[in-house]
Amino acid sequence: MSIAKLGVGVLGVGEMGRRHAENIRRLVPEARLVGVADVDATRAQRVAAELEIDHWFGSLDAMLAHNDIDCVLIATPDKFHAQAIRTAGAAGKHILCEKPLATNLADAHAALSAVDSNRVSLQIGFMRRYDPAYAAAMKRVEAGEIGEPVIFKSVGRDKDVPPLAAYQANVNGMVFYNNTIHDFDLARWLMRDEVVEVQSYTTVAIRPEVAQYGDVVASVVNLKYARGAIGNVESYVQAIYGYDVRTEIVGSKASILVGTVRQIPATFLTANGGTQVLADHFLTRFADAYLAEVRDFVQSVLHDRPPRVTGEDGLRALEIAVAAETSHLESRPCSVSHPQTVRAQV
Amino acid sequence: MSIAKLGVGVLGVGEMGRRHAENIRRLVPEARLVGVADVDATRAQRVAAELEIDHWFGSLDAMLAHNDIDCVLIATPDKFHAQAIRTAGAAGKHILCEKPLATNLADAHAALSAVDSNRVSLQIGFMRRYDPAYAAAMKRVEAGEIGEPVIFKSVGRDKDVPPLAAYQANVNGMVFYNNTIHDFDLARWLMRDEVVEVQSYTTVAIRPEVAQYGDVVASVVNLKYARGAIGNVESYVQAIYGYDVRTEIVGSKASILVGTVRQIPATFLTANGGTQVLADHFLTRFADAYLAEVRDFVQSVLHDRPPRVTGEDGLRALEIAVAAETSHLESRPCSVSHPQTVRAQV
Amino acid sequence: MSIAKLGVGVLGVGEMGRRHAENIRRLVPEARLVGVADVDATRAQRVAAELEIDHWFGSLDAMLAHNDIDCVLIATPDKFHAQAIRTAGAAGKHILCEKPLATNLADAHAALSAVDSNRVSLQIGFMRRYDPAYAAAMKRVEAGEIGEPVIFKSVGRDKDVPPLAAYQANVNGMVFYNNTIHDFDLARWLMRDEVVEVQSYTTVAIRPEVAQYGDVVASVVNLKYARGAIGNVESYVQAIYGYDVRTEIVGSKASILVGTVRQIPATFLTANGGTQVLADHFLTRFADAYLAEVRDFVQSVLHDRPPRVTGEDGLRALEIAVAAETSHLESRPCSVSHPQTVRAQV
């Protein structure tokens, strides 16, 4: 019955990878979850049992050796993304890789080269593009309803501050690479333009101990676009009140606000005021988006069409992150470099 | 691997039954979707194929004959609910039945008798109790946060007006039995009290042709509670702007508002004002609730505990609907009759 | 410079009358506040001093004796409205009277007769019609944007529960006459139709001691309209969380929601959720409406046109209140009586 199904292996089954694996296992009829792999083989085994699949692996290589694997979903810590892409690419597997593409530009280019030379498909996990609200916004942008784009604004605030151990392990890069990169992607996608220069300020004020790891707790990044628009992106990893992602696209004819801080549609009215329960997790806020993302990836592979979020998109967002970090380190505006000779198509 | 799984058969795979079947097939690890049945055997076959299961049936009896069926989920048109409960009960199967329990009290009592005498479990599909917002509201009510309940208010508006053919087929009973019954259940559950009398007004004003079928397009029903509280429930089946379900519980110390008319968290600002996309379907609004409902039913059967929404709950809501219809027909307040002798436990 | 100004006297300078007097004194250039009168002459004197005007009086008769009085604004306790209208009318003065017109129908008819026979103008203080949000709603209704009106809903909740002394003094009539009458007026105005029958439930549950005064703390009143629409109005005088007035007009083509429970446009986000400051007083919520109301009254007198809210409007709303009380007392639906012979024009 499952002859035509796309065989998928998931690499890395922490919180994020487990969700992807579960979605593929249960909610993507055109795909089959063949196996899961994790450096923590016990975790891989447990997830395989929970999802009622037969195969688990302690490494990507082991998983790639399995015959039924047509493509790989990469959900390892960020700094292993690029190498995993190269390995999977070399094995001729199509790839859906969590953001970011890589944590530095050299790794990113090496990964993209492997993808190109092996002629496999690579999609980057900017799942917000699949969120119903962001998708509806983009539809209006594409229909010309906002007129000329003038200002891009985005706020990304995480509730759960990472433990210091995560900083020590240094697996994710600083905030620009792991968090703000979502907004950098939206900044390009929704404005349908390229960011050419950035200016950033950052702060460690309420958690100075992260400075030793080169990280910050909050940032504001001004954006300058190729066609003259401007923007600003704010990130904050310690928003005690909740998970708060909001974006505005301000145009000459209309403006679009995406985002709400509310978890459930209920309000509690007391003598102390009206209270609402606030959102607290990205897997809740973007549950639909993660599912739609993986479904679309599967469709793109099955129908041999380019992925909707390309490796090029991953590279461009990374270039903005690099420029934002440079601006932060060198206290100056920083151009977003994109050597046109390296890669032709956009 | 699936030794301990609960075998479920779904009866009726229209829009609602198909969703239930899909949830069981994909998202309830402790259950197994054994088969689907429908008087339209072609539809049953198609759904079985889509959900990649082996068995489909043209009748409940045929499905009950299958060895692996432990319980039945009934999602037929309303007027067949009671008979299906009797049949499934007689076969010793546990039952999750869509609301309403029945479309008249005699059928309801017959169904409950069958459940009792066969010692099977019966849960009624008041899925709103499983919606995160309603559940959060109930949690606060139970914690005493609202103080004494004083007023219950609920609005239920459907966007898609039923075709006249649906009225002619007369499968669902009038609006009180198919729509408002949700609010009648919430009226009991959230107020933790019984409705003892109702007063209703109805109208067919903008669709007078439904009057010949004994139905209406809108209604307001005042509620009087046993402990002195009051309430009102409004229904409207032709809310052109969207699917709009909102409830308030007003207490002496606080008030709770549940509900929003917004589909996605986006606002579009133009020279004509700010616009929002409105909700349009109950399967979207209550997607989480439907899944949580069936999961909880499966747990209750596996762990041999009473269902969270009992047949008694189904009967009580039906009694309010009957009283509301009587008030509408006879232009007078109508007591909610509940012959205590018939059934002891509440 | 003030030759053409309309001379106004205000009768009753409690909280409400003082606001009217202040509006006339400061914000209605076409009018002049000649004096204020109150049975508590000391209060009248104090208000006159605060507003920097020369005249105060201990009675309506004394005020009417002053030459410059062209019209009288009545803001006494409700049960004195009708007699004050008769007295002012007999003196040939135009009248803006706070709601309700009277606290019983006999008084109401006597008051309207006096107005008719003396050919003075009478406006009733249904100030919500002047609120920008209600006015915008009505404009859309009049433009046909909602299509056929189907359902009218209104909620009126007061924060500050009246002291028992106010009940003992029995100056305002029960809740239907003093509070709900606003919604009864909106019910006619926004639906552009007449209410012909009502059904009401009431409760004293959390304050049983008001029962001895014939009053209640909460009520729900179903409405039946002449042209087939239906409605419901809820009132609650002890909404501890705030002053909450909301109205919906549901039509065949669109629906309008008026009202918000929020006092200021600010949200406070903490680990306990999002909090808003709730509205707490009608003089805050309807500040603009009260001013617009008195300005319009002054204009209507100066330009010799009928007031926008007539004595007839006051009578009709009162008739609904009487029917609602009768339904409450006699536990039955009650027709809204309107003896057409008594008064011809509508």
Next chain:
Amino acid sequence: MSIAKLGVGVLGVGEMGRRHAENIRRLVPEARLVGVADVDATRAQRVAAELEIDHWFGSLDAMLAHNDIDCVLIATPDKFHAQAIRTAGAAGKHILCEKPLATNLADAHAALSAVDSNRVSLQIGFMRRYDPAYAAAMKRVEAGEIGEPVIFKSVGRDKDVPPLAAYQANVNGMVFYNNTIHDFDLARWLMRDEVVEVQSYTTVAIRPEVAQYGDVVASVVNLKYARGAIGNVESYVQAIYGYDVRTEIVGSKASILVGTVRQIPATFLTANGGTQVLADHFLTRFADAYLAEVRDFVQSVLHDRPPRVTGEDGLRALEIAVAAETSHLESRPCSVSHPQTVRAQV
């Protein structure tokens, strides 16, 4: 009766000055509007007639010659503010001056010197500090409810794009001086900290013709604070959809959002979605603030206490605006210079 009243003269009776004059004339019992002055004497005469006062003047000098003038409210075009302060100060009059203090630092210092040497009081018209929502926010900040301030965000969008003639006349300075300066003041006030450096991007994209006047249509300005916090302020003078002012103060323990884009509390639901009427004018949005501001100024003079918004505050906000313009012109981060030797007190 008016012996103790503060005599006020208003200089400049365009839209803004006329509102101030009207507030003083009608709604500030402790003050008396003695006269109004405008270079357009006809306008001064017309406003005097409308407000029913006796005196109008064609110049500040003429108004200052009137005996009853105790203080002057300056509402001229921005570039005349500083000179008017010097003149009024030299005449020993207390001053409430619209923002900005001046359009360049030299003028600002000269104005403040005149104020100091003549020992008069000077308040700058940052009226947002008096808005109920901003005031409530500040109260929570001062109570320590947000913990440490981490991020400041503000958006200021004007609906009505200025005519080119206004740019040609060059009376207001570029957008930073006339619009964003409100946000620069809030940035200091709400964070209770000083901005030490800024980075700005600007755009003229949809109205390139303003570039010749040194102005822009939109800007984003990153802020760096003395104590380590960061921020961003966005301005846009052509927000076709409405007047939109929103501010966030993000702290370690809580966050505050101020602002709403909605004009009236009404929502219109149609098959095309839910629509709201958006705010369109600062005199509507901040009506209460303007009145509270002038009342507080009058109180401060009468009770001989320092104004709540000082000349120093005006200077500091101006310094930020100058730095923001410099960053825009020189494409680099720019320090906010504040020569401590010039002025001692803060």
